[in-house]
Amino acid sequence: MPFLILNLFGVLDAKRSGEDAVKSYAMNSGCSYSIIRPGRLVGGPYTNLDLATLFQVEGGASNGVTVQSGDALLGDCKRDVCAEAVLQCLENRECEDVVFSMHRFRASSATASMTAGVSAAAAAAIFLSYPARMERDHHHDVQYSISRETIQQHTTSNNNIMTAWSSSLLDSNYWLRSNIPTKCEAVNNKKMDTVNNNKTFASNTPATVYGEEEESNSANGRINYYYKRMNPNDVDRTSLMESHAIFGPLWGEGLIERYHVYKRINTNNEHPQIVLQSPRELTVVDLKVGKKLNGHDGIIHGGIISLLFDEAMGWAYECLQQQDQIDSSGMIIVTANLTVNFRAPFLAGSEAVIRVYHNETKGRKIYFSARLESKDGRVVFAEASSLFVLARKDKLRMKER
Numbered sequence: 001m002p003f004l005i006l007n008l009f010g011v012l013d014a015k016r017s018g019e020d021a022v023k024s025y026a027m028n029s030g031c032s033y034s035i036i037r038p039g040r041l042v043g044g045p046y047t048n049l050d051l052a053t054l055f056q057v058e059g060g061a062s063n064g065v066t067v068q069s070g071d072a073l074l075g076d077c078k079r080d081v082c083a084e085a086v087l088q089c090l091e092n093r094e095c096e097d098v099v100f101s102m103h104r105f106r107a108s109s110a111t112a113s114m115t116a117g118v119s120a121a122a123a124a125a126i127f128l129s130y131p132a133r134m135e136r137d138h139h140h141d142v143q144y145s146i147s148r149e150t151i152q153q154h155t156t157s158n159n160n161i162m163t164a165w166s167s168s169l170l171d172s173n174y175w176l177r178s179n180i181p182t183k184c185e186a187v188n189n190k191k192m193d194t195v196n197n198n199k200t201f202a203s204n205t206p207a208t209v210y211g212e213e214e215e216s217n218s219a220n221g222r223i224n225y226y227y228k229r230m231n232p233n234d235v236d237r238t239s240l241m242e243s244h245a246i247f248g249p250l251w252g253e254g255l256i257e258r259y260h261v262y263k264r265i266n267t268n269n270e271h272p273q274i275v276l277q278s279p280r281e282l283t284v285v286d287l288k289v290g291k292k293l294n295g296h297d298g299i300i301h302g303g304i305i306s307l308l309f310d311e312a313m314g315w316a317y318e319c320l321q322q323q324d325q326i327d328s329s330g331m332i333i334v335t336a337n338l339t340v341n342f343r344a345p346f347l348a349g350s351e352a353v354i355r356v357y358h359n360e361t362k363g364r365k366i367y368f369s370a371r372l373e374s375k376d377g378r379v380v381f382a383e384a385s386s387l388f389v390l391a392r393k394d395k396l397r398m399k400e401r
């Protein structure tokens with residue numbers, strides 16, 4: 001429908017200013033946001049004064065949805081599905097600081113025949129309770145549909161849609177690209193799961209990695225810390241997305257599919273000696289690799305792992321610089337040495353975290369160590385140590401020639 005008609009009474013302007021208010025509040029208060037732009041709401045309970053209410057438009061049996069970044073979709077959206085999406089946004093970090101449209105998935109004839117015979121109520125329950133079958137179309141949007149086979153395969157399963165939902169979002173290159181350069185630095189100081197000192201995290205939700213954590217120390221009591229997402233746009237590096245190895249050519253489906261860097265924030269200023277423990281954890285990278293970065297079949301190439309480490313340590317330097325107020329005017333940090341020990345095959349398609357620690361600073365030499373490990377901390381895939389050197393920019397330029 002043309003914008004002029006849709007916006008006849010300024011409804012869209014009002015919605016837009018509401019969204020802007022939410023974003024600006026989030027940016028100023030350090031919390032994150034999700035904005036869902038559903039299509040016209042159909043299905044009960046009928047709360048709108050519109051034709052869908054007048055004719056009690058049910059919305060059909062299929063509870064599949066199509067989601068797409070931004071504002072590209074038009075169509076209906078079932079109320080219960082919309083409500084589910086709101087809940088998923090509250091629970092999934094992938095939904096932080098994103099804006100997306102959502103409408104009812106119009107099933108192809110094949111899918112329609114598979115969903116035939118399932119009542120609307122059953123379909124709703126199934127949508128909420130079973131993994132969805134995901135399909136991708138050429139517009140990079142993600143489609144969910146429930147097939148009869150899926151229902152039969154999972155009739156006794158307790159799996160919920162959240163897994164399918166979050167992995168679908170992660171699966172969408174388009175989505176991730178829009179997610180990365182967010183202007184809002186989200187601070188997640190929600191208490192998610194209590195995490196112990198052995199770094200055992202609940203396995204399938206990335207969110208738990210970033211929960212506030214309490215650490216015991218017999219001499220000094222507790223310190224609290226949490227992780228805050230770092231934003232590539234905060235650093236003055238032009239064309240980051242186009243020419244940077246990770247966020248440029250190696251970014252996307254099958255390649256590096258997620259590389260979220262979080263800096264550790266210590267909140268207890270009373271015990272700086274704990275904060276300054278050595279080695280001190282500076283950053284955690286939440287990452288996912290695709291299936292097109294292999295050396296041997298199904299195993300991620302060691303060179304790629306080295307790249308992931310090098311980058312993580314570079315970001316750790318940014319944190320160090322901010323925390324320790326290192327004077328780096330006229331200087332640039334470069335990797336002088338990087339050593340990697342590969343401990344276990346890092347399989348294609350895996351999710352993992354890289355933890356980076358600061359070991360020592362000697363003049364302009366900074367030593368880091370890092371670990372690539374599974375999210376539950378049980379498997380260490382690789383360990384690295386590095387020497388970064390602060391080099392004079394002008395001197396570096398001379399060397400280039």
Ligand SMILES: CCCCCCCCCCCC(=O)SCCNC(=O)CCNC(=O)[C@H](O)C(C)(C)COP(=O)(O)OP(=O)(O)OC[C@H]1O[C@@H](n2cnc3c(N)ncnc32)[C@H](O)[C@@H]1OP(=O)(O)O
Pocket residue numbers: 230231232234235310311313314315318333334335336337363365387389390391392396399
């Ligand atoms: C939020 C967004 C964030 C975004 C964050 C993004 C992060 C991206 C991170 C990517 C980082 C990279 O890959 S950078 C790209 C790869 N690296 C490079 O291109 C660097 C190339 N190398 C160089 O330019 C040079 O060798 C330097 C700058 C490293 C050092 O030259 P220099 O400045 O003349 O200093 P020099 O006297 O030689 O060395 C200084 C001290 O370091 C020691 N040293 C130097 N190299 C080594 C070495 N390989 N192994 C051991 N020690 C060494 C020396 O012994 C000396 O110790 P002492 O005698 O003082 O005790």
